[in-house]
Amino acid sequence: xxxxxxxxxxxxxxxxxxxxxxxxxxxxxxxxxxxxxxxxxxxxxxxxxxxxxxxxxxxxxxxxxxxxxxxxxxxxxxxxxxxxxxxxxxxxxxxxxxxxxxxxxxxxxxxxxxxxxxxxxxxxxxxxxxxxxxxxxxxxxxxxxxxxxxxxxxxxxxxxxxxxxxxxxxxxxxxxxxxxxxxxxxxxxxxxxxxxxxxxxxxxxxxxxxxxxxxxxxxxxxxxxxxxxxxxxxxxxxxxxxxxxxxxxxxxxxxxxxxxxxxxxxxxxxxxxxxxxxxxxxxxxxxxxxxxxxxxxxxxx
Amino acid sequence: xxxxxxxxxxxxxxxxxxxxxxxxxxxxxxxxxxxxxxxxxxxxxxxxxxxxxxxxxxxxxxxxxxxxxxxxxxxxxxxxxxxxxxxxxxxxxxxxxxxxxxxxxxxxxxxxxxxxxxxxxxxxxxxxxxxxxxxxxxxxxxxxxxxxxxxxxxxxxxxxxxxxxxxxxxxxxxxxxxxxxxxxxxxxxxxxxxxxxxxxxxxxxxxxxxxxxxxxxxxxxxxxxxxxxxxxxxxxxxxxxxxxxxxxxxxxxxxxxxxxxxxxxxxxxxxxxxxxxxxxxxxxxxxxxxxxxxxxxxxxx
DNA sequence: AGCTATATGACGAAATCGCATAATATTGCG
DNA sequence: CGCAATATTATGCGATTTCGTCATATAGCT
Numbered sequence: 023x024x025x026x027x028x029x030x031x032x033x034x035x036x037x038x039x040x041x042x043x044x045x046x047x048x049x050x051x052x053x054x055x056x057x058x059x060x061x062x063x064x065x066x067x068x069x070x071x072x073x074x075x076x077x078x079x080x081x082x083x084x085x086x087x088x089x090x091x092x093x094x095x096x097x098x099x100x101x102x103x104x105x106x107x108x109x110x111x112x113x114x115x116x117x118x119x120x121x122x123x124x125x126x127x128x129x130x131x132x133x134x135x136x137x138x139x140x141x142x143x144x145x146x147x148x149x150x151x152x153x154x155x156x157x158x159x160x161x162x163x164x165x166x167x168x169x170x171x172x173x174x175x176x177x178x179x180x181x182x183x184x185x186x187x188x189x190x191x192x193x194x195x196x197x198x199x200x201x202x203x204x205x206x207x208x209x210x211x212x213x214x215x216x217x218x219x220x221x222x223x224x225x226x227x228x229x230x231x232x233x234x235x236x237x238x239x240x241x242x243x244x245x246x247x248x249x250x251x252x253x254x255x256x257x258x259x260x261x262x263x264x265x266x267x268x269x270x271x272x273x274x275x276x277x278x279x280x281x282x283x284x285x286x287x288x289x290x291x292x293x294x295x296x297x298x299x300x301x302x303x304x305x306x307x308x309x310x311x312x313x314x315x316x317x318x319x320x321x322x323x
Numbered sequence: 324x325x326x327x328x329x330x331x332x333x334x335x336x337x338x339x340x341x342x343x344x345x346x347x348x349x350x351x352x353x354x355x356x357x358x359x360x361x362x363x364x365x366x367x368x369x370x371x372x373x374x375x376x377x378x379x380x381x382x383x384x385x386x387x388x389x390x391x392x393x394x395x396x397x398x399x400x401x402x403x404x405x406x407x408x409x410x411x412x413x414x415x416x417x418x419x420x421x422x423x424x425x426x427x428x429x430x431x432x433x434x435x436x437x438x439x440x441x442x443x444x445x446x447x448x449x450x451x452x453x454x455x456x457x458x459x460x461x462x463x464x465x466x467x468x469x470x471x472x473x474x475x476x477x478x479x480x481x482x483x484x485x486x487x488x489x490x491x492x493x494x495x496x497x498x499x500x501x502x503x504x505x506x507x508x509x510x511x512x513x514x515x516x517x518x519x520x521x522x523x524x525x526x527x528x529x530x531x532x533x534x535x536x537x538x539x540x541x542x543x544x545x546x547x548x549x550x551x552x553x554x555x556x557x558x559x560x561x562x563x564x565x566x567x568x569x570x571x572x573x574x575x576x577x578x579x580x581x582x583x584x585x586x587x588x589x590x591x592x593x594x595x596x597x598x599x600x601x602x603x604x605x606x607x608x609x610x611x612x613x614x615x616x617x618x619x620x621x622x623x624x
Numbered sequence: 625a626g627c628t629a630t631a632t633g634a635c636g637a638a639a640t641c642g643c644a645t646a647a648t649a650t651t652g653c654g
Numbered sequence: 655c656g657c658a659a660t661a662t663t664a665t666g667c668g669a670t671t672t673c674g675t676c677a678t679a680t681a682g683c684t
Contacts, residue, residue, distance in 0.1 A: 023326070023398065023402065024326060025324070025325060025326065039661085039662065040662075040663065040664095041662070041663090049641080049642090050642050050643080051663080052642070052644095052664075053640080053641050055664060056664090056665090057640095057641095065405040066405075066409055067405055067409060072663075074648075074649055074650085074662090075647085075648050075661080075662045075663055076663080082405075082408050085404065086401060086404060089397065089400055089401035092397040092464045093397040093401060096463060097324065097394050099390055100391060100393070100394060103390055104366040104367070104368055107368055107383050107386065108367055123424050123427070123451060123549075126549060126552035127428070130555070131552075131558070131561060134545065135561060138544070145543055146546065147545070148547040148548070148552060149548055150424060150547075150549055154392070158385060158388065161380070161385045243439070244448070244449065245449070246448065246449040246450075246451075247449070247450055247451065248424075250427050251427035251432075251451060254429070254431070254432045255435065257432070258432035258433065258435070258436050259436070260432060260436060260439065340628090340629070341629075341630065341631095342629065342630090350675095351675055351676080352630080352631095353630090353632080353674075353676080353677095354673080354675075356630060356632085357673080357674075358673095358674095360631085373630075373631090375681075375683085376629045376631095376682050376683090377682085378630075
């Protein structure tokens with residue numbers, strides 16, 4: 023699959039014939055015909071029915087048109103941003119920190135209460151983002167430090183100190199039958215509504231594989247991208263979630279319990295900063311406040 | 324620009340060397356080197372500085388990594404959908420919705436409980452993002468609908484229906500002296516620690532101007548980017564915030580009160596979707612469930 | 625010196641794409 | 655209605671471009 027093929031799909035749907043599409047794209051008719059044939063072969067799908075020498079879009083074409091458009095828009099945006107980059111555009115010390123969304127409610131405020139006591143003159147900017155975004159913000163030097171999940175390489179220019187760890191747990195409502203178990207495996211989750219996070223990320227794919235090996239089809243009801251929302255959905259009886267105990271510990275106040283999910287999978291969490299650059303005293307102190315708060319939040323009850 | 328080049332960019336940023344990237348991608352090192360050189364030539368940008376035989380990502384690379392990832396994810400989604408179409412088992416319909424982070428705790432779950440009652444077979448994917456990100460996700464067709472704050476133009480291809488409104492209020496701790504006032508102006512906030520959001524955004528700049536006209540210097544202690552974290556910081560005594568009543572109403576359970584901030588400023592909130600494309604029945608129903616939940620959340624007590 | 629890393633020359637294989645054309649369908653006209 | 659003209663798609667063929675590996679030069683680090 024390549025970008026030009028997708029452009030052909032889009033233009034064919036818009037013009038109605040290979041000849042018109044070819045003219046619009048500055049290609050020959052046969053080139054368009056071939057690109058279509060290639061796309062169909064690559065996808066192993068018939069996108070256009072050949073009816074009396076005419077191309078009639080199939081339902082599949084219509085369905086995939088949106089995705090194709092999505093790709094092309096993303097490509098355009100990248101090109102546009104590159105263009106911007108080619109053409110090229112101070113107060114109290116500000117310390118910027120990136121945290122996962124799941125930490126805004128109690129963790130972050132408690133950390134800041136602790137911190138501000140000793141650093142009343144510092145202005146703080148908090149960003150609640152995904153691990154990927156935090157990684158990027160550190161790399162871009164937008165933030166001074168970022169708390170993130172350590173998965174794979176973070177890339178050069180970033181130093182990550184491990185500050186916490188967790189293991190996969192299954193979060194279930196307090197009054198759920200699964201709450202009676204000491205541990206929960208994929209087999210226990212057959213036909214159980216699931217609330218899963220991190221679709222297509224490495225750890226999620228590992229979880230998907232765990233289910234596959236157990237021969238259990240996941241009955242996913244909700245896909246979401248934050249641990250906080252997953253826990254809240256569980257608390258509202260929408261299903262059960264599988265997340266790291268690190269995050270589950272942040273939501274002890276909800277009417278949910280968590281049980282180890284087996285086979286055991288562990289997670290590491292770190293504090294990222296740009297490597298080769300020493301943190302300011304204020305930033306270092308915020309880093310320390312974060313670590314203190316982590317210890318508090320992960321105490322075993 | 325082609326897809327493999329973008330994969331190279333991603334993998335290089337992730338692994339840190341052409342050799343590791345080559346191994347990860349099943350290519351030769353020289354192939355990776357060439358693909359990178361091609362991408363740089365295509366974009367007319369230097370994505371990696373060549374420093375002592377090493378590749379060091381430039382700020383440009385970091386900036387474009389997000390876009391590249393966006394393209395690759397879109398490609399993956401398309402391939403995934405094509406796979407579903409081939410196997411004839413596209414599985415349950417998925418409806419994707421974008422919401423502000425501030426809505427994960429009670430709003431989103433309540434909305435979904437309401438929705439799933441009538442649509443038990445639909446899989447839902449929730450994204451909690453900023454207005455900017457939600458705008459983008461709608462544009463990219465990643466999500467079907469997105470709730471966002473209407474400010475300025477949303478861009479072509481997006482239709483926005485207004486579904487709620489609010490006015491600026493000052494959120495203060497219950498036991499704060501300012502809680503005794505019927506309304507609060509900038510003058511009341513002289514030398515008061517402030518927790519402000521939306522730095523550099525239009526509404527924030529308007530607020531900054533209000534303070535300036537009142538001759539009051541803002542004593543900003545915390546900059547953050549979500550209404551939820553701002554409210555939580557207030558509840559922890561870290562300062563007072565100025566946000567829309569719409570969001571303040573979502574946090575009535577916190578030990579805070581809110582008072583109209585004068586002069587009065589109002590906000591509009593809307594539901595965005597790609598224009599020209601009718602919503603599926605399932606997506607339309609989720610849209611309706613969202614509206615119902617808005618009404619519930621904004622009831623005057 | 626040994627090892628690691630990136631870039632590039634040389635080369636062969638594969639892919640791309642236009643020209644030309646075959647086959648089929650539709651339209652216009654007598 | 656029959657036929658010519660026109661429109662449409664697909665495919666053979668050849669020229670050109672692209673892709674990717676092997677081999678190797680160069681540079682840096684320990």
